[in-house]
Amino acid sequence: MTSAEFAGRVQPGTAGVADYWALLKPRVMSLVVFTGFAGLWLAPGRLHPVLAFVAILCIAVGAGAAGAINMWYDRDIDAVMTRTRGRPLPMGRIRPGEALGFGTVLAFAAVILMGLAVNPVAAGLLAFAIGFYVFVYTMWLKRRTPQNIVIGGAAGAFPPVIGWAAVTGDVGLPSLVLFALVLFWTPPHFWALALYRAGDYARAGVPMLPVVAGADETRRQMILYTLALWPLALAPHFLGLAGPIYLGAAVLLSAAFTAMAFAVGRAKTDRMAKRMFAFSIVYLFLLFALLIADRIPPASVG
Amino acid sequence: MAEDALRQRRSRNLALAGLLVAFVALIFVITIVRLSLLP
Numbered sequence: 001m002t003s004a005e006f007a008g009r010v011q012p013g014t015a016g017v018a019d020y021w022a023l024l025k026p027r028v029m030s031l032v033v034f035t036g037f038a039g040l041w042l043a044p045g046r047l048h049p050v051l052a053f054v055a056i057l058c059i060a061v062g063a064g065a066a067g068a069i070n071m072w073y074d075r076d077i078d079a080v081m082t083r084t085r086g087r088p089l090p091m092g093r094i095r096p097g098e099a100l101g102f103g104t105v106l107a108f109a110a111v112i113l114m115g116l117a118v119n120p121v122a123a124g125l126l127a128f129a130i131g132f133y134v135f136v137y138t139m140w141l142k143r144r145t146p147q148n149i150v151i152g153g154a155a156g157a158f159p160p161v162i163g164w165a166a167v168t169g170d171v172g173l174p175s176l177v178l179f180a181l182v183l184f185w186t187p188p189h190f191w192a193l194a195l196y197r198a199g200d201y202a203r204a205g206v207p208m209l210p211v212v213a214g215a216d217e218t219r220r221q222m223i224l225y226t227l228a229l230w231p232l233a234l235a236p237h238f239l240g241l242a243g244p245i246y247l248g249a250a251v252l253l254s255a256a257f258t259a260m261a262f263a264v265g266r267a268k269t270d271r272m273a274k275r276m277f278a279f280s281i282v283y284l285f286l287l288f289a290l291l292i293a294d295r296i297p298p299a300s301v302g
Numbered sequence: 303m304a305e306d307a308l309r310q311r312r313s314r315n316l317a318l319a320g321l322l323v324a325f326v327a328l329i330f331v332i333t334i335v336r337l338s339l340l341p
Contacts (some may be wrong), residue, residue: 016310017317050335054328109325117332 015098019088023071023099024064024106031284032063032159035182038288039163039175041298042241047118047167054117055166059159062110062126066133066155068103072096073138077204083197114166122166129158146209153186154179160288174239181232185284188222188229188261192277195219196270219265222276226261230254233287242294249290257283 036059040052047055071078071089079090088094094102107130115123137152157179164175191209194201195218198210210218233254237247260279264272 015314017313020314020317048335048339050331054332057328113332117336 015088015093019093020102022088023068023094023102025067025071026064028067028156029060029063031281032156033060034285035178035288036060036159036163038292039160039178040166041163041292042174042178042295043164043167043172045167051118052166055114055122055163058110058114058118058122058126059162061106062114062130063159065103065106065110066130068099068106069134070138072099072103073134074142075099077143077206080204081197081200083200118166119169121169121171122162125158125162125165125171129155129162132158143206146207146212148207149190150187153183153190156186157182174236174241177232177235177239177241181229181235181287182284184225184229184232185280188225188257189277189280189284191218191222192264192273192280195264195273196277215268219261219268223258223261223265226254226258229257236291242291246290246294250287253283253286 033056037056040047040055071087074084075089075096078084078087084090089096089099111123111127111130114126133152133155137148137155141148141152160178160182161171161175164178165171194208194210195215198208198215201208202211209221233250234247236242237244237250257279260272260276264276
């Protein structure tokens with residue numbers, strides 16, 4: 001499709017509920033909810049089930065709000081990239097001001113509700129995570145440095161810490177290990193996508209690592225990050241968060257993730273990068289699912 | 303087209319009203335839970 005043909009598809013003022021839902025980046029939200037829930041589930045202490053639900057809801061809405069503000073700010077580059085040009089803003093179905101207002105109201109609502117219903121530490125962490133994603137990642141780093149997602153990944157790593165703080169009112173060492181796990185997982189996850197979308201990012205002028213340093217250097221860095229993930233993936237067992245079944249599974253999953261990174265380095269194909277991207281999601285999902293399963297019944301809800 | 307826009311707006315308003323009702327209900331539930339947790 002040419003730019004002119006694409007412009008012809010723009011439908012002003014036809015936003016439906018589905019468009020506002022898309023503004024919340026539901027797929028990102030689902031992973032954020034899951035890791036936030038894991039932090040809450042694993043934390044020592046007690047939290048009433050209704051308040052636990054509210055804490056997860058606030059994390060979900062806060063993440064969605066950050067996504068909406070991100071789409072407002074990035075609407076120019078989203079319109080250029082094939083992957084994102086069907087989003088409600090570049091399509092013209094939602095006006096920029098509406099998206100910004102929607103995201104801002106939801107962000108404040110999520111933080112205030114978390115503070116009033118759960119505790120101020122969880123609310124403060126949620127506010128910080130939203131601010132980090134919007135101001136540090138989206139506005140500052142994304143268009144300036146290939147390390148954008150390395151540092152910006154911190155925003156996505158906050159949910160387990162927020163979930164933990166919702167129960168304990170504090171930030172414990174185990175929650176920081178979960179934070180580091182998501183932080184170090186983000187680069188190989190995102191760079192796998194960037195490898196087969198490098199043309200898109202180059203056209204939009206976003207300095208992702210494959211665009212700036214080349215595909216080979218990206219593949220090398222992905223291997224290094226999967227190696228660095230090993231101690232972080234195994235640490236929950238040694239911190240007493242999970243038993244031997246988790247340890248065994250974490251070894252297998254980390255071995256598979258590392259092997260896949262080496263395979264991406266050897267094969268140098270988009271197909272392999274896509275497989276790596278898909279597996280990275282399975283890897284993180286299974287690690288957190290195993291952590292949750294290892295703690296049934298939970299230490300915190302009830 | 304105008305009919306379409308009207309239908310879209312109506313469904314959006316309904317969704318907004320639903321969200322507001324759910325939000326108020328949630329605040330009620332939170333208040334009850336927090337009050338019952340007080341010593």
